[in-house]
Amino acid sequence: MKTLVFATNNKHKLEEVQALIGNRFRLQTLEEIGCTDDIPETGTTFHENASQKSHFLLEHFHVDCFSDDSGLEVDALNGEPGVYSARYSGSRDPQTNLGLVLEKMRGMSNRSARFRCVISLLQDGEEHFFEGVVEGQITEEASGTAGFGYDPIFIPAGYQQTFSEMPAEEKNRISHRGQAVSKLVEFLIKDDQA
């Protein structure tokens, strides 16, 4: 089984992605390769941030790896929180961050939003990007306990439940990360068979 380093310290994300990749590849965490650095994420786009993280790992640990950058884009907030999703309020606390989105959107009727995910894969020194987007609506109140981040305030298009109220498999199937990872997996398998 091939090993790939996934540049994340987020346990939820690692579980989600490993579930999508199945047993074709074993994902290694940053901890497993001994990376305790705070990997810089100073870009202003998801592409820039994902790429920056992958290049950091290649440079310092000489491994094939992939990194993702993702976040929530709210139309009525001009695309915020966007690349600043993880610390929108200045804190990393998800409740505080989603609370800020709800507060800023109080009374707004345009509640359209999307989660976007960009993956940068660095394999044999070459970079490949994969992107996934899921459209939806921001709720008036948080609802549900599963998932992470902004899941309790996001209802994907065509559904009545927030991501937090859905079984994890259902979220993984339709999510931005699910879509980007499916494209990554498709690429890796094709590449493996070539």
Ligand code: IMP
């Ligand atoms: P990243 O770890 O730099 O990609 O930051 C992503 C941030 O965007 C997370 O900390 C969450 O706040 C938010 N986010 C990304 N994907 C999701 C998701 O699937 N559900 C909820 N929030 C998400």
